[in-house]
Amino acid sequence: MEIFLPDHFDRNSMYSFISDIIYEDNRPKNKEIILNFSSLEFIKPSGITILHNIIQWLLRQNVKVYVDLPDLSKIADNRNSVTYLDDSGFFEYYLKKRQFENSHVRPTTIPLKNVTFEEYYSWLDNTLVAWLAHSLQIADTSGFSGLKTCIGEIFNNIKDHSGEKIGCVFAQHYPANNEIEIAISDFGVGIPCQIRKKFDCKNDAEALELAIKEGYTTKSLPTNRGAGLENLLGFVLGYNGGRIYIHSNKGKLECHVAGSEKVIKSDNSEQFYPGTLVLIKLRTDTIYEEPDEEDFSW
Amino acid sequence: MVIKITDHVTRCHTNNDGEKIFNLIKPLIDKGNKVELSFNGIDSITSSFVNSAFIELLQYFEFSHIRSRLNFISTNKSINQIIRKRFKFETEDRQKLELREAI
Numbered sequence: 001m002e003i004f005l006p007d008h009f010d011r012n013s014m015y016s017f018i019s020d021i022i023y024e025d026n027r028p029k030n031k032e033i034i035l036n037f038s039s040l041e042f043i044k045p046s047g048i049t050i051l052h053n054i055i056q057w058l059l060r061q062n063v064k065v066y067v068d069l070p071d072l073s074k075i076a077d078n079r080n081s082v083t084y085l086d087d088s089g090f091f092e093y094y095l096k097k098r099q100f101e102n103s104h105v106r107p108t109t110i111p112l113k114n115v116t117f118e119e120y121y122s123w124l125d126n127t128l129v130a131w132l133a134h135s136l137q138i139a140d141t142s143g144f145s146g147l148k149t150c151i152g153e154i155f156n157n158i159k160d161h162s163g164e165k166i167g168c169v170f171a172q173h174y175p176a177n178n179e180i181e182i183a184i185s186d187f188g189v190g191i192p193c194q195i196r197k198k199f200d201c202k203n204d205a206e207a208l209e210l211a212i213k214e215g216y217t218t219k220s221l222p223t224n225r226g227a228g229l230e231n232l233l234g235f236v237l238g239y240n241g242g243r244i245y246i247h248s249n250k251g252k253l254e255c256h257v258a259g260s261e262k263v264i265k266s267d268n269s270e271q272f273y274p275g276t277l278v279l280i281k282l283r284t285d286t287i288y289e290e291p292d293e294e295d296f297s298w
Numbered sequence: 299m300v301i302k303i304t305d306h307v308t309r310c311h312t313n314n315d316g317e318k319i320f321n322l323i324k325p326l327i328d329k330g331n332k333v334e335l336s337f338n339g340i341d342s343i344t345s346s347f348v349n350s351a352f353i354e355l356l357q358y359f360e361f362s363h364i365r366s367r368l369n370f371i372s373t374n375k376s377i378n379q380i381i382r383k384r385f386k387f388e389t390e391d392r393q394k395l396e397l398r399e400a401i
Contacts, residue, residue: 121309141341145376148342152311156346159312215392223313223354225392227345227384234383235376289376291341296370296378298385 001030002068005040009047009081011247011279015271018054026272028063038070040081045172046183046245046279048088048112052168053185055094056114057274060187067091072099088112088170108135108173117165120155124148128171132180135173136284142291146235147282153228154184154278160220160228162188162276178284179242187275190249194218204251205266212246212253212264232280237262240286248276299326300371302336310343316350323351327359327367338372348384361389 003020006013021029035055043051058065069082085091086103089111105111110131115123125141129148133141158167164186171182192207198218201207210216212233217226236242237257246253250272254265301322307315323333337343355364370381 121311143341145342145374149344149376149380152342152344152346156312156344160346214387221313223316223350224346225349225353225384225388227349227387231345231380231383289374291374293372294375294378296373296381298365298382 001032002034002036004036004038005051007039007041009040009042009051010044011046011050011245011277014047014050014054014247014273015269018273019271021054021058022272022274024272026274028058028061030063032064032066033058034066034068036068037082037085038068043081043084045109045170045181046277048085048090048170049168049183049185050277052090052093052112052114052170053187053275053277056168057187067094069099108175110169110171112168112170115155115167115169117155117159120151120167123169124151128169128182131171132173132287135175136288138288140291143288145291146239146289147287150232150235150280151182151184153232157191157228158184158186158188158276160224161191161194161218162186164188164275173284175284180282180284180287181279182282183277183279185275185277189275190273191246191276192249192251194220203268204249205253205268206251208246208248208251208253209264209266212255233262236280236282239289240282242280242282244281245279246276247273249273299331300334300336302338304339310337310340310347310351312344313346313350316347316352316354319347319351320354323368324355324358327355327364330367332367332369334369334371336372337370337374337377340377341374343377343380345380345384348381352381353384353388356388361385 006017023029055065083100086099087106091099110127129141129144159165167184167186169184173180191211192204195207195211199210212229214230215226217224233255236244237255241257243256250268252267252269256263307318309315326333
């Protein structure tokens, strides 16, 4: 079956795309799926990780996935979504070669990558933090401690709760907005699936709200204590003033600050997202903390 | 006794990293030693690390005993906040949460 990608692909438009591909009971609709890119006009960083994640999920279900690209010779505009995808490394990953001769990783992005739990820390230091430090012209990278903790919390969450040990990562810097977007997605069982095994929640949105509260843990490890996502919120909302969006199974969560108050909005979608997408939007003016030593006191 | 964390782990991000530190400090506290853990060379920690390295000590010792025997040096603001916040929750707030669940 042939599926046309949405003209604007992001975390909001993904549900119609997913409903074309996956039944409500979480089965693929066909054993062969052709993804037609001709309708795609614009894709956000979250859209790239979502698309990558869905393809990974389909391949895991033994679905044959084909890519149908528009006539590349007629694409002259370098703002086109296909060139953006090519620059991200998307086609190199799946088709083993870049589609345009002048394709290159843009300085405002890092390459799309599947990052395993074992390698995330070196990727964090050598790729994400190094790229960000270069983009923001900061020489001493030790002041990115809050960001590093955030990424660590997300990968610990993937390892402990998703049943997978791999996350797909893509990030973009928007210098004009003083903002970076980091999208991390896994195709594991999803946070609500795990939470609802232990806690009585009426839906996936409620399960996500519970997952970000300190102290609520599925005890997937004896030492787990339900602090990781709360710690993630602590930096992004409390220190940085950024935003977090989580999509997992049928749950959607949006967190930001208004004044000094944390605003948490949850909702249920009709369509199931196979896994978890965490999108964090961080302000670049508050992402860096001066790495001064501070005496510890109880 | 001063223990430099980077002599034993290269990062403080995972449960495994934390378990290695726990296995170093618990026997020393058992023997009544005072332990100073140096975070020199470490710029970030996660809650999983803190849980496995330090919060687990609450299974064996009173909080007051841990405070009197364990100190952290060469830290930064972010590291201090995460350690303090985790201990505060586990020693003060978790009990309230469990009581609320029981009701």
